[in-house]
Amino acid sequence: MQAIGLSPVVDKHHxxxxxxxxxxYLKVFDKSHDKYIPQEIKRLDREKLTILLKSLLDGDGNKHSKHGWRYTTVSQRLADDIQEIAIKCGMAASVTLDKEGFYRVYTSTTRTTQCNLGANRSEWVDYDGMVYCVQVPNSIVMVRQNGYAFFSGNSKGAGDQYVRDYARIYGLPTVVFRQSCIYGTRQMGVEDQGWVAWFIIAALTGQPITIYGNGKQVRDVLFVDDLLNAYDAAIANIKIAAGQVYNVGGGPERTMSIWAEFGPILERLIGHPIPVSISDWRPGDQPIYISDIRKAERELGWHPAVGVEVGIRRLYDWVTTHQHLFV
Structure with missing residues (x-):
């Protein structure tokens, strides 16, 4: 306190x-029900945030378990801020509201999450859509649901690395498949997930189709039966596959542009032109993605068998006979 120009008075208890x-400076942050921690403070580095969190827990917190603390406040915004800071400090944190109207922030050091956002790189955004629809290019999203916080945007990469590390460190016979565009029967495609199925479902049920970009983006596609065969091949060759990473997709022989080529195929099946609307390119959309599947072919003896138009026809026939699932 003296270092920042204050003159503290010390007695036995205070x-x-x-x-x-x-x-x-502090009065602008309002009264107890409206307290919050300003954004410039939450952007501090982890070392400073740890000092702040410890001070807050020492003041309005109490130890509730061997590895955890509980912070109490009547301000929901402050509770959310404490939760965010705890996560940035590598702790697990959840928020509950009790019958008396107190928000309890439970923190624990038994689980850790790394979050190095850096100065001026975090931002609050009010968002009321589906979580899977949110687009934040090259970033991480912290989502709160039922009082718990989760990081999104890097789950596939993290899962990939964890599975590989468990093979390397603990000797578990794990295998990583980096899959391209999988499609096939029983796929309940929506606009942001399962685009091959979605275009077929939308065309048959009269739902609007939006093409983002010029529709010439190229993807390799893999029918679900071929994917299951790849799983079987990895299990059958687990002594070779354990700890390995394989690209699993249609490869160069099973590619098509998402609408410039797929659109005419679908129109031939349905028997009439399909109206679409054109929108801007989506951030992060790749013009071309084709999986290099040679390692899987070489080590697992696996190769896709279902051609593009054959697979599309199978999926089209299945959706046609199950349209009641999509209306």
């Missing part, structure tokens, strides 16, 4: 200091 300048 340390007291007064500062008009500090008062003027």
């Amino acid at each position: 340390i007291t200091a007064t500062s008009r300048q500090l008062y003027e």
